[in-house]
Amino acid sequence: MKPHGTKIALCFLLALVLSPAASFASETIAPPPLAPARPVIDRYWGVDVTDDYRYMENVADPEVLAWVRAQNDHAARRLESHPAREAIAEHVKELMRAETSSYYGIVRRGGVTFAIKRQPPKQQPFLVVLESLDEANDERILVDPNALDPEGGISIDFFEPSPSGRSVAVSLSEHGTEDGTLFIYRVDTGERLPDEIPRVNGGTAGGDAAWAASEDALYYTRYPYPGERPEEDLPFYQQVWRHELGTDISEDTYVLGESFPKIAEIAFASSIDGKKILARVSDGDGGEHEFWLLREDGNWVRFARFEDGIEQARFGADRALYVLSRDGAPRKKILRLSSDEPDLARAAILVPETEGVLQSFLPTSSRLYVIEMIGGPTRLRVYDLEGRDLGVVPFGEVVTVSGPARWEGNRVLVRRESIIDPPAWFEVDPEWAEPRATALVSTSPADFGDHEVRRVFAAADDGVKIPVDLVFRKGTPLDGTAPLLLGAYGSYGISQRPGFRATRIVWTEQGGISATACVRGGGEYGDEWHRAANREKKRRSMEDLASAARYLAKEGFTSPDRLALEGGSAGGLLVYGTMALHPDVAAAVVSHVGIADAIRSEFSPNGEFNITEFGTVKNETEFLGMLDYSPVHRIRDGVEYPAVLSLTGINDPRVEPWQPFKMTARLQAAGSPNPVLLRVSTKSGHGGGSLSQREERAVDVYCFLFDRLGVEYRPIAR
Numbered sequence: 001m002k003p004h005g006t007k008i009a010l011c012f013l014l015a016l017v018l019s020p021a022a023s024f025a026s027e028t029i030a031p032p033p034l035a036p037a038r039p040v041i042d043r044y045w046g047v048d049v050t051d052d053y054r055y056m057e058n059v060a061d062p063e064v065l066a067w068v069r070a071q072n073d074h075a076a077r078r079l080e081s082h083p084a085r086e087a088i089a090e091h092v093k094e095l096m097r098a099e100t101s102s103y104y105g106i107v108r109r110g111g112v113t114f115a116i117k118r119q120p121p122k123q124q125p126f127l128v129v130l131e132s133l134d135e136a137n138d139e140r141i142l143v144d145p146n147a148l149d150p151e152g153g154i155s156i157d158f159f160e161p162s163p164s165g166r167s168v169a170v171s172l173s174e175h176g177t178e179d180g181t182l183f184i185y186r187v188d189t190g191e192r193l194p195d196e197i198p199r200v201n202g203g204t205a206g207g208d209a210a211w212a213a214s215e216d217a218l219y220y221t222r223y224p225y226p227g228e229r230p231e232e233d234l235p236f237y238q239q240v241w242r243h244e245l246g247t248d249i250s251e252d253t254y255v256l257g258e259s260f261p262k263i264a265e266i267a268f269a270s271s272i273d274g275k276k277i278l279a280r281v282s283d284g285d286g287g288e289h290e291f292w293l294l295r296e297d298g299n300w301v302r303f304a305r306f307e308d309g310i311e312q313a314r315f316g317a318d319r320a321l322y323v324l325s326r327d328g329a330p331r332k333k334i335l336r337l338s339s340d341e342p343d344l345a346r347a348a349i350l351v352p353e354t355e356g357v358l359q360s361f362l363p364t365s366s367r368l369y370v371i372e373m374i375g376g377p378t379r380l381r382v383y384d385l386e387g388r389d390l391g392v393v394p395f396g397e398v399v400t401v402s403g404p405a406r407w408e409g410n411r412v413l414v415r416r417e418s419i420i421d422p423p424a425w426f427e428v429d430p431e432w433a434e435p436r437a438t439a440l441v442s443t444s445p446a447d448f449g450d451h452e453v454r455r456v457f458a459a460a461d462d463g464v465k466i467p468v469d470l471v472f473r474k475g476t477p478l479d480g481t482a483p484l485l486l487g488a489y490g491s492y493g494i495s496q497r498p499g500f501r502a503t504r505i506v507w508t509e510q511g512g513i514s515a516t517a518c519v520r521g522g523g524e525y526g527d528e529w530h531r532a533a534n535r536e537k538k539r540r541s542m543e544d545l546a547s548a549a550r551y552l553a554k555e556g557f558t559s560p561d562r563l564a565l566e567g568g569s570a571g572g573l574l575v576y577g578t579m580a581l582h583p584d585v586a587a588a589v590v591s592h593v594g595i596a597d598a599i600r601s602e603f604s605p606n607g608e609f610n611i612t613e614f615g616t617v618k619n620e621t622e623f624l625g626m627l628d629y630s631p632v633h634r635i636r637d638g639v640e641y642p643a644v645l646s647l648t649g650i651n652d653p654r655v656e657p658w659q660p661f662k663m664t665a666r667l668q669a670a671g672s673p674n675p676v677l678l679r680v681s682t683k684s685g686h687g688g689g690s691l692s693q694r695e696e697r698a699v700d701v702y703c704f705l706f707d708r709l710g711v712e713y714r715p716i717a718r
Contacts, residue, residue, distance in 0.1 A: 029081065032074040032676075035067055035665035042599075045620040049599055049627065053665050056658045057600070059650070064661070068680055071664060075645075075677035075700075082703035084713035088506070089699045091715070095446055095502045096695050097121045101137070102423055102442040105159070106130075106405040106413055112165030112187060114142075115440075116156065123152025123690040127159055127170060129187060133413075133427065133438040142190055143170050152690025153683065157201040160218075161187070162211040163274030169209045169218055171201045176651045176685020178203040182220055184245065197249055199223040203653020203686065204235040204606045210268035213275045217244045219255060219294075221266045235605035235653075236262045240279060256292065256300050263609045271315040272406075276339060278313050286534065286612025287311070287493055287527075291323075293342060303342035315339060316363035318385065322350070324361060329353035331526040334361055334370070350387045357526040359495075362403070364410045367430055371401060375467045375524045376496055380404070380414055382430060394434055395426075398453060398469070400497040404428065413438070417500045419471045420448035446502040450474055453498075458517070458551030460544050467518040468548050469498060470557065473508050483709040484513040484558035486549055486586075490521035490541035491570035492613055493530035503698055509716050513557055519544035519574070535615040536625020538598075542577040549578075549585040561587045564705050565642075568592035568687060569655060570613075572646075576631035576663060583641045588708035590645045590701055593655045593686050596663035598630035599623075606654045635666050643674040645704045647697055649684035677704065 037052035056064050082088070101119040108114070113130040117139070127143040145154040157171035157180040168187055171180035180201025184193040200220050201207030209220040222241045224234050239257025243249065256279065257264065265282040277294040283306050291304040291313050304310040309327035316322055321339040326332050334351040337343060351358065356372030356379070363369075367390075368383040380393040380401045395401050395416050404412035410430050417423040422442035426435035452474050457465040468486075476482055485507060489496055496518045504514050518524040521533035521541040533540035545565070553559050563586045567575035572594015579589045595614075601607035602616055615622035627633055635641070644667055646660035657680065664678040679700055684693050706713055 029074065029077050032668065032678075033067060033070045034668055037669065044599075044617045044623050047624075047627065049633070051597070051600065052669070053658075053662045054600075056661045056665070057604075057656070059656070059658055059661075064658075068661065068678070071678040072680045075679050078675065078677060079679070079700045079703045082707060084706065085699065085703050087715050088702045088706070088713060089695075091506055092503060092695055092698050092702065095444070095506070096691065096698070098443075098445045098502070100422075100443045103130075103425065103440045104415070104423075106403075106425070107159075107161055108165075108406055108408075109161040109163060110165030112161065114159065114161050114165075114168065115139075116159075120691055122146045123150070123692060124155050127156060127168070130440075133425070133440060136439040136441075138439070142168065142187065143172075143185060145172065148172070149174075152692065155688070157206075158208060160209045160211065160268075162215045162218075163213060163270070163272070164215060167211075167215060169211070169220075171207060171209070173201060175683050176649050176689055178206075178653050178685060180207055182209060193245065195243065195245055197222075197243055197252075199225060202235055202238075204609055205238045205263070205265040206267070207238075208267045210270050210277045211274055212242075213273060215274075217242055219243075219268065219277065222252075232605075233262075236608070238264050238266055240266060263611070265609070269314060271339070272317060276315060278315070280313065284609045284612040285492055287530065288612065293321075293339070295340070301342075303337075304344060308344060310344075312360065314361065314363060316385075317365045318363075320363070322361065322363050322368070323347070324358060326527045330528040331356065332358040334358065334368070350385075351383060356381075357495075357523065360403075362406060362412060364406070364412065367410045369404045369412055369414075369428070371403070373495055373497070373524060376469065376518050377498055378402070380428065390430070393428055398455065398498055400499055402497075417498070419453050419469065419498045419500065419504075420451055422500045422502075442500075444500070444502045446505040448505065448508075451508060456551075456555070458548040460520075460547045464520070464544075466520075466544050466548050466551075467524065468552065469496075469516045469518075470513055471504065471508065471515075472513040473511070476508075476511055476513065478556045480553065480556045480559045481562065482511055482513050482558050483507075483562045483564070483705075483711050484515055484552060485564050485566055485705065486515045486517060486545070486552065487566045487571065488517040488519045488541075488545050488548070488574055489567065489569075489571040490519040490533060490544070490574050491538075492521075493523035493527065495523045506702065510711060510713065512711070515548075515552060515557075517545055517548040519548070521574075534613050536619075536622040536628075538614055538625065539577070539581070539629035541574050542581055542629060545574060545578045546582040546585050549582075553585075560585055562709055564588040564590065564709060566590040566592075566701075567594065569594065572655070572660075573598070573614075573631065577629050577634070579642055579644070580631045580634035581629075583639055586642045588643045588645075588705055590647070590704065591660065591663075592647050592697075593649065593652055594646065594660060594663075595655055596630075596632045596659045596666075598626045599633065601659070604656050606656075632662050632666050635670050637670050639670065639672065641667060641670070641672040641674060643676070643704070643708045645677045645679065645701065647679045647681075647700070649681045649686065649689070651683070651685040654686040675708075 040054040097120040103115045105116040118125040124145040128139040132138045159170045161168045173180040182197040182200040207221045240255040263284040269278040279292040288306040312324040335347040337347040359371040382390040399418045425440035565575040572591035617623045648657045667676040
């Protein structure tokens with residue numbers, strides 16, 4: 001549900017997928033079992049709140065499991081009865097198993113380049129050492145979860161190379177639990193050392209590691225071990241510990257964290273030589289951070305507090321410390337201060353607030369590379385270390401430029417993609433007139449050459465313009481008849497950036513439109529855009545999405561009976577809430593691992609981390625705002641709601657599976673005539689999963705949406 005501070009962002013990646021078909025043979029399928037209502041009444045601030053399905057929070061209860069199995073079986077029969085399912089599945093597999101590769105998480109240490117590689121038909125991404133940027137597949141596999149479990153049950157949470165590139169620490173977890181154990185590998189031989197450190201990563205606060213400069217020890221994030229705290233506190237109280245290679249973990253030493261919040265999330269960054277380490281400590285998921293510095297003398301000092309508004313910090317090659325600040329600058333600014341004695345009061349403004357929202361940055365020997373966002377799309381701007389603007393690197397319009405990753409000297413690596421162009425890595429050098437393409441380019445059997453990308457702006461009910469990005473085949477009728485799938489996220493200040501998805505063509509080649517709305521709660525226009533729709537104001541995201549849906553119908557892109565909403569994690573909360581508040585704007589809703597009961601969310605481990613984003617019942621204003629948007633509490637008996645497909649994983653550590661359980665039960669009890677389906681995976685967690693699991697989910701979503709939007713799937717000759 002959230003992007004943890006790990007080296008690889010494994011948060012949920014929403015795939016906006018769609019395609020057409022005929023209707024289910026539902027008349028031969030028995031209805032799903034209604035869950036018994038057993039009301040529990042809580043009183044907050046003088047308001048009684050009824051929870052008919054509190055018992056579902058015990059996911060292991062045999063009665064709950066029996067109901068889930070029956071719901072899952074019913075949904076499977078409905079979805080598998082689709083007359084075009086076999087053809088849809090064939091097309092999905094063709095796209096998702098195509099012999100193409102993609103690279104991310106690129107890190108260069110000591111002349112060695114590491115990357116995570118995804119290469120179907122392998123079930124999971126794996127860690128490689130790149131020998132060259134100019135030869136495709138010129139690499140050596142270092143850690144392959146597919147070799148450890150051919151069925152795809154093991155995945156990499158994060159990795160961290162040592163300063164010389166001689167060793168690498170890798171966190172591995174099983175079946176979507178994100179309960180990571182840290183292992184150490186020698187890079188030259190691939191040998192795994194005996195060191196094995198459990199509980200470094202989790203679904204609540206993520207995890208990370210940083211090497212000592214000597215490379216004979218490392219610092220790591222650590223959750224409490226059983227017996228150190230009560231069982232209910234084991235997903236909290238993350239701290240920093242130190243491990244000496246070759247020693248038993250019982251000899252590891254506590255370093256930092258006793259003063260940290262219960263919901264602390266820790267991420268590290270190191271200087272190039274490894275002699276200094278930064279620890280970013282987040283107070284849950286609301287965007288507040290403090291920063292600690294491990295100096296060369298071995299002492300940790302805090303130089304930024306939660307209220308200081310610092311979001312990122314990186315070491316420069318000039319012994320300076322560069323920080324990204326929103327203090328007095330909602331679109332953010334970059335400061336420079338000494339890394340020996342960091343003092344924010346004496347920091348110099350290197351890059352002031354500009355038109356674009358500053359997203360990330362990388363200082364090199366004489367340049368500062370900065371990623372800027374303009375309402376969703378991003379660009380790369382270059383400065384010298386005196387703050388002089390040297391211009392934008394030409395990558396095109398309506399694209400996503402991400403990174404940059406350190407390469408050599410002033411040269412960096414940057415990843416570029418668009419809605420219709422697969423990701424590709426480029427070298428950027430200030431001496432060159434334009435970027436140089438590397439061999440790290442993804443290909444795809446999906447050809448979007450005959451497609452149009454369009455950005456429109458929907459007026460929200462308060463007049464604010466909401467960007468909506470559309471992609472469709474040229475010549476698609478814009479007369480209200482086209483089916484349209486509208487996705488959004490709208491939380492944590494995370495922005496909806498233009499991104500390539502091969503499976504999108506399954507929908508667009510049938511005449512459909514794929515749309516993404518940049519609603520408030522995201523970060524497309526800076527901190528104010530985010531703060532306009534968090535805590536008690538979260539409903540604003542849902543009103544924005546409803547306004548975008550109405551705009552698209554009004555302008556002839558679609559009609560309400562041809563429109564579907566899709567969202568994942570916090571985006572699942574968004575589409576649940578939009579449907580509950582505005583049941584007339586869409587015909588179908590797909591929620592992946594979505595929150596449904598905002599009132600009870602904070603009483604689960606990861607829900608407590610989300611208080612700073614979604615609010616708490618312990619504050620009257622926030623409680624009233626939460627009750628106003630909490631989807632399961634906004635459902636009314638006798639209302640015709642859109643058809644709903646909820647997908648979840650039984651091992652999800654971020655959004656507990658009882659959240660979609662409750663929503664399914666409440667919608668079915670409300671008596672809406674449209675299908676309410678629940679699909680539960682027993683071997684996955686918060687989205688992601690193996691390639692086979694992702695394929696199965698995509699096919700289920702296609703079949704559901706094709707049916708509910710009334711589009712007949714016609715295979716396209718290829």
